[in-house]
Amino acid sequence: MLEKRPASKKIIVLMALCSMGWFFLGAAAPKAAWSRNWKPAPSALAQDYSIITDARDNHDIKMIFWLSSLMLPEGHARELFDHYIIVGVTRAHISPVGTMSFDIVDTLQASDGGGAPLRLLSGDNIPPLVNGMVSTMTSMLGQSLGPLGKGIHWFVFEAGSVHACVDGGLSIPFADEVYTYQTPIPGCPGK
Numbered sequence: 680m681l682e683k684r685p686a687s688k689k690i691i692v693l694m695a696l697c698s699m700g701w702f703f704l705g706a707a708a709p710k711a712a713w714s715r716n717w718k719p720a721p722s723a724l725a726q727d728y729s730i731i732t733d734a735r736d737n738h739d740i741k742m743i744f745w746l747s748s749l750m751l752p753e754g755h756a757r758e759l760f761d762h763y764i765i766v767g768v769t770r771a772h773i774s775p776v777g778t779m780s781f782d783i784v785d786t787l788q789a790s791d792g793g794g795a796p797l798r799l800l801s802g803d804n805i806p807p808l809v810n811g812m813v814s815t816m817t818s819m820l821g822q823s824l825g826p827l828g829k830g831i832h833w834f835v836f837e838a839g840s841v842h843a844c845v846d847g848g849l850s851i852p853f854a855d856e857v858y859t860y861q862t863p864i865p866g867c868p869g870k
Contacts, residue, residue, distance in 0.1 A: 724866035725749035731858050740771045743858045747843040749866045764836040770854050781830030789836050792848025797836040805835050
């Protein structure tokens with residue numbers, strides 16, 4: 680299926696499929712059902728660390744997705760993702776009868792481990808390949824997951840000093856909480 684597609688399309692499809700799979704597992708599976716992977720690949724370690732699920736209240740679920748460069752195969756796209764931080768966020772509200780609604784998120788902030796803000800990019804400031812990947816993921820998730828996929832809002836930042844395999848961190852304030860990542864993240868060579 681993926682062999683006949685150009686490399687950029689393969690990456691987009693792989694990222695969308697990974698994100699959807701982890702999203703469903705994180706949102707639907709009870710925490711007691713989780714088991715640890717045996718000898719996970721570095722990309723699986725990075726993916727597991729890069730997705731945060733905050734479901735302290737059964738009716739309010741927040742998810743943060745950092746599409747780190749380690750989640751991609753080595754090559755030009757991975758190098759591109761070292762220059763940009765791509766973050767997806769969603770906040771779902773589940774009614775007593777099981778229907779879901781999602782907050783609209785118009786903007787997002789992010790900062791490095793030292794508290795310096797990262798520059799949010801929009802419009803023509805986003806490189807075409809990154810913009811295409813985000814647009815394709817948004818469309819694919821919206822079509823395949825319906826309201827759930829449409830509830831994920833994506834943002835692109837200049838990486839600044841934030842790099843997946845360099846000492847530091849990433850901080851994202853969202854929905855009355857500050858979510859943090861420590862870098863280097865699991866899956867980095869030698870970590």
